[in-house]
Amino acid sequence: MTSPKRVDPSLPRLDDRPESHPELPERxxxxxxxxxxAAEYxxxxxxxxxxxxxxxxxLDYTTIEPQVILDLASGTGQGAGALFERYRKARVLPMDLSEAMLKQARRRGGWFRRLxxxxxxxxxxxxADHSVDLVFSSLGLQWVDDLxxxxxEVRRVLKPQGLFLFTTFGPDTLKELRAAWSAVDEKSHVNVFTDMxxxxDGLVRAGLAEPVMDVEHFTLTYETTTELMRDIKRIGAHNVTGNRPRGLMGRKKMARFxxxxxxxxxxxxxxATYEVVYGTVWAPALKKT
Known part of the structure; x- marks a missing residue:
C-alpha cells in the first residue's frame, strides 16, 4: 500500500464524525x-x-461471476451499462441518491430498462442481507457523510466472499484550489476528502476482509479559474460541506483567489490535481462450524 499525505488530523475519524459536522457533505x-x-453531466x-x-x-483480474450487482452512486449509468454488457446473466441494480441522474441514465437506451x-x-x-455478489462504486463515496x-451496509448486503470494488477521491484532490482559497479566508470552499x-481502517471496522488499496493522480488543466469552477459545477462536484460560504462572493475576494x-x-x-483512491475488498467467507 502506498503512503500518500495523511488527512488533516484535526478532522474527526470516520467513526467519530457526527452527521452535523461542518466539514462533511450535506446530503x-x-x-x-x-x-x-444531471442534464450536462x-x-x-x-x-x-x-x-x-x-x-x-x-474486474479482468478476478474470476467472479456475479448473479446480482449493485452499482452504488451509479449516476448516469456508465458503470451499470458496462457491468450489464460484461455480465449478461447478472441482475444489475444502479443506485443513486439523485433521481435526476437515474432519469438521465434511462436515456442511454432500451437496455437500461432491463436493469x-x-x-x-x-x-x-x-x-436484503447477503444478496449481492458484487458492489461496484466509482467516485461516489466522497459524497457521503458517514463512510x-x-x-x-456494503458488508451487510454482500454475500460471503462477495467483492466490493470502488474508487473515491483522496485528500490531494483539488489541492491547488484549496490552497488558493486559503489565501482569502478560513472558510470551507472545497470538499474534504478522506485519506486512504x-x-x-473503516473497511476493516465494518468486517470486510483483505483490503487492497492504491492511489493514482490525474491533472486537468484550464485557461482560467472561471473555466475550472464552471467545470466542477457542471458535474455537480462543487462544495457541499456544511460550513460552505453562503451567498455571492465579493469581487475583492474573488480577485485575491x-x-x-x-x-x-x-x-x-x-x-487541478485529483487523487483517486482505488479499493478492492471482500466479504469474509462463512465460518466453518
Whole structure:
C-alpha cells in the first residue's frame, strides 16, 4: 500500500464524525447539486468516465461471476451499462441518491430498462442481507457523510466472499484550489476528502476482509479559474460541506483567489490535481462450524 499525505488530523475519524459536522457533505445539498447537473453531466465528466473505465478493467483480474450487482452512486449509468454488457446473466441494480441522474441514465437506451434502478441513500440500502455478489462504486463515496455506515451496509448486503470494488477521491484532490482559497479566508470552499489509510481502517471496522488499496493522480488543466469552477459545477462536484460560504462572493475576494491560483500556472495553464483512491475488498467467507 502506498503512503500518500495523511488527512488533516484535526478532522474527526470516520467513526467519530457526527452527521452535523461542518466539514462533511450535506446530503440534501449533494442531492440538489447532482439533480441540477444531471442534464450536462455526461458532457463534462471526462475524468469520471476515465476513472470508471479503469475501475472496470480491474474486474479482468478476478474470476467472479456475479448473479446480482449493485452499482452504488451509479449516476448516469456508465458503470451499470458496462457491468450489464460484461455480465449478461447478472441482475444489475444502479443506485443513486439523485433521481435526476437515474432519469438521465434511462436515456442511454432500451437496455437500461432491463436493469433495476434504485433511488436511495447508500447509508441505508434498501437491499436484503447477503444478496449481492458484487458492489461496484466509482467516485461516489466522497459524497457521503458517514463512510463507516456505508461500509457496514456494503458488508451487510454482500454475500460471503462477495467483492466490493470502488474508487473515491483522496485528500490531494483539488489541492491547488484549496490552497488558493486559503489565501482569502478560513472558510470551507472545497470538499474534504478522506485519506486512504482512514478508508482502509473503516473497511476493516465494518468486517470486510483483505483490503487492497492504491492511489493514482490525474491533472486537468484550464485557461482560467472561471473555466475550472464552471467545470466542477457542471458535474455537480462543487462544495457541499456544511460550513460552505453562503451567498455571492465579493469581487475583492474573488480577485485575491484568482491571484493566488496564478502561482500554480505552468506552461500557460492552471492545474487541478485529483487523487483517486482505488479499493478492492471482500466479504469474509462463512465460518466453518
Amino acid at each position: 440534501s445539498a449533494v442531492r440538489r447539486s447532482f439533480d441540477r447537473a 455526461d458532457e463534462h465528466a471526462v475524468l469520471q468516465r476515465e476513472v470508471c473505465d479503469r475501475l472496470l478493467e480491474r 433495476h434502478p434504485v433511488g436511495a441513500d447508500m447509508t441505508a440500502l434498501p437491499i 463507516d455506515r456505508v461500509f457496514r 489509510h482512514n478508508i482502509g 484568482q491571484a493566488a491560483y496564478e502561482d500554480y500556472r505552468h506552461d500557460g495553464r492552471l492545474p
